[in-house]
Amino acid sequence: KAGVTQTPRYLIKTRGQQVTLSCSPISGHRSVSWYQQTPGQGLQFLFEYFSETQRNKGNFPGRFSGRQFSNSRSEMNVSTLELGDSALYLCASSSEGQATVDTQYFGPGTRLTVL
C-alpha cells in the first residue's frame, strides 16, 4: 500500500497570506490528524478528522482550519499567516482514529516558511 502523502513538500509564503496543505491517507484509512512541529514547541496536535467530521481539536487559533473529503483526503488551511506559523506540518492517518489503539502513520510533512 502507498503511504501517507503530503503536498506540497515545501512552501514559502509572506505574512498575511493564506495557505492550504493537502494530505492523502493510506488507502482504507478514515482518520486523518494534523500536527505542527517546531523547534520551540515540539509536536503539537492540531485536529483530527474522521469520516468528514472534525472529531478532536487542539489548542490553536481559529486561523487554523481543516476539512476532510469523502475519499478521506484532507486539507488544512492557515489564514493570515504569521511568522510563528513557520513549521513542519505533519499529517497522520489511521484506520479508526485516535480514540483507539490504532497506529498512526505519518507522512513526510510540508515545510512552511513564512517571511
Next chain:
Amino acid sequence: GNSVTQMEGPVTLSEEAFLTINCTYTATGYPSLFWYVQYPGEGLQLLLKATKADDKGSNKGFEATYRKETTSFHLEKGSVQVSDSAVYFCALSNYKLSFGAGTTVTVRA
C-alpha cells in the same frame, strides 16, 4: 491532563554502545504508549508500541516495556549502529497523540 517527559538530548554514542532513552508519562486511564523515530528531512515512523501494562514492544533491536507502577516506557537498544542516528519521540495515545520533546541521538563510527 496527558503529558510525556523524555530524556533531554543530545545523546552521542559510539557504534555498538548501549542506548537508553528515558520516558515517563502522566495520563488518565490506560493509554497506549509509542516510540516514534524521525530521520533527517522525513516524517515520523513508528518504532514500537505497547498497549497495556507489562507489554513489551520491540522492533529492529529496540525494546521498551510499559511499566504502569513507574509510569515509564524507556527505550533501549543493546548495540547501536550509525544508521540509528535520528530523533526519537516517546508518545502516548488518548484521543490524540501527546509527544515528548524528542531526543536527538548521534552514533559515531
